[in-house]
Amino acid sequence: MPLLVALALLAFPPQTSYRDKIGVGLEGIGSRGLEFVDVMKTTRPLEKPSGGPAKIDANGWPLEDFKLVAFDMRPVMAWAPPMDDPEGYQMDVSGSYSLSFKGKADLTIAGDSPDFKIANKKYDPAQNLTTADLICPKGKALMVVTFQNTGGAVKDIHLLRPGYSRASKQVFTTPFLKAIQPFPVLRFMDWLDSNGTNPFYGDAKNTTEWSDRHLPTDATYTRQGRKFGVPWETIIALANEAKKDVWINIPVAASDDYIKNLAALMKRDLNPQSAIYLEYNNEVWNWGFLQSTYNRMAAEAEVKAGNSNLNNDGEKNWDVWRRRRHARRSLEIGQIFLNAFGKDSFGKRIRPVMAWWVIAPDQYKDMLEWVKRTYGAPNKYFVAIAGAPYFNPHEAPKTASPDQLLATLRRATDAWVPGRKTLIDLAKSYGLKCYAYEGGPDSGGGDPTNVANRIRAHRDPRMKELVYRDLKTNWFDLGGDLFMYFTLTSASSRYGMWGLSEDITQTNTPKWQAIHQLMGK
Structure with a gap:
């Protein structure tokens, strides 16, 4: 071994890697991990538009009009100030979310801003399929969507994150x-x-x-x-x-x-x-x-x-x-x-x-x-x-x-x-x-x-x-x-x-x- 190489190894010994001995616990779903492409998988339990649990079938699909909290990524206690976080850090979840569901409904969207928008809403009677884009503005992190005049027939709801096409089959972000x-x-x-x-x-x-x-x-x-x-x-x-x-x-x-x-x-x-x-x-x-x-x-x-x-x-x-x-x-x-x-x-x-x-x-x-x-x-x-x-x-x-x-x-x-x-x-x-x-x-x-x-x-x-x-x-x-x-x-x-x-x-x-x-x- 050349002398210079030997001296270098003595001064900077190879670092032990613990790659095979460090695992990680996953946070509960629906928070900062953004695990699923389909936000619907991590929404809160469905509620009636006026509040209280909505009636659902055995698979969790609504049997009446309802609202869903798609996500709430605001800093802890933002809803009841003062916030815990002195910097008020909030991850960016803005963008266009692709909504689709079987059935028809009148949609309204709300959250921590009046600037949320519903765009490109369409109903295809041949497929009994409604599609729309839900726009979350920059700097906002609470999305609530209300479905009314559903006749209790809305099923198979999907809400895909920005950057994933409505046809995407990707499960994890x-x-x-x-x-x-x-x-x-x-x-x-x-x-x-x-x-x-x-x-x-x-x-x-x-x-x-x-x-x-x-x-x-x-x-x-x-x-x-x-x-x-x-x-x-x-x-x-x-x-x-x-x-x-x-x-x-x-x-x-x-x-x-x-x-x-x-x-x-x-x-x-x-x-x-x-x-x-x-x-x-x-x-x-x-x-x-x-x-x-x-x-x-x-x-x-x-x-x-x-x-x-x-x-x-x-x-x-x-x-x-x-x-x-x-x-x-x-x-x-x-x-x-x-x-x-x-x-x-x-x-x-x-x-x-x-x-x-x-x-x-x-x-x-x-x-x-x-x-x-x-x-x-x-x-x-x-x-x-x-x-x-x-x-x-x-x-x-x-x-x-x-x-x-x-x-x-x-x-x-x-x-x-x-x-x-x-x-x-x-x-x-x-x-x-x-x-x-x-x-x-x-x-x-x-x-x-x-x-x-x-x-x-x-x-x-x-x-x-x-x-x-x-x-x-x-x-x-x-x-x-x-x-x-x-x-x-x-x-x-x-x-x-x-x-x-x-x-x-x-x-x-x-x-x-x-x-x-x-x-x-």
Whole structure:
């Protein structure tokens, strides 16, 4: 090797790439991700023109006159000032939207400006098809469309974003596909509407069945009765088109039949090269979500009924029962998928994960020990344990400046090192990997106090170094494995500044720069 080359390598050693170890969680649909070409898939539930839910059929199409909120991309609290965002950033969603639907209707359009327009409206009686262009002016971000004199016969509504022809069959927007390109794994927790959508355990019908799910043909993929979450077929279509592995969250109330049907669907339709990470719902440990209550009630009812292995050692603490039930259901989900894909797919295509509360390694250990005593070695059933090692500025003064917030965030990620190392070492002791099912800087919580400076801190160029340090030095260098950053996009508000960016078209923010560097770009 020439001397100059050798000296250069010593001075600038090749950078390790973590390209295969950084995934991303997708924001809930209908927000800054602009995921679908057809806006109709992410509209709010249809309303009567005068307010209140509109009557709909089984597929979500209206049975009477109605209005739809096509989108609202205004900064948080723009509707009830003052806004959270000191800069009032608003992504550009202006342009001409292509509307089409079966049937006839009188249309009016409104929003955050009187300058919205309807143009080129036509009705083709041969096809019973109405078409029109809806014009959203520059700088505006709320579109509401009212359909009247419909006779309850309007169906098959499509509202395509600017830049896509009315004949386009493209499902996912080009900016969205470009933004997810660097990540090998996508987590669909928010797409699946995992939090608080499951039935109450005390309901007469307290399971989620395969027939309860959304279908691609449904009017919208937002919550509608017992239907919630993007259709599995659509998730598969995205994974296939983008060539991604999927991290999916199984509903807490899903029956075995639901899981068997899902496994069969994925075996049949998912790209054979795509791996499937399996997680039982989301944060079943978290009392802020209904799934935690469901799991506890199910565990208590089972023990009360007798012949349960949740108390096979005489354990009398319901909190232990609920943790064991969570571990067991995580195990059972994996086994159902392995029955469909073949036992030799374990750790390859099928990757069951036992996720729990990251600050409680003793509880992980208790669950793993119970699995070991009851079923055998945990690494025969799980590939990893997982937690959400966020770092936050909670120790900062209430009136902290951006500089103070960034300094507190730096101390917070470094303070996490012992706790993360404990969990990573615990995983290794059972022959398991340690994943982060979510992670990144957390400055949310819903409190509007000092929110302007919290947002400024997240936009600061120094956030790049913080995110880089949190993932590389304080996760990967400790032995941590797959890190699922939360999230790809989001608004910035009192509820959090989660996103790598606030606009799907912007992939050079400080947080994004950290990801690019970690991936060796």
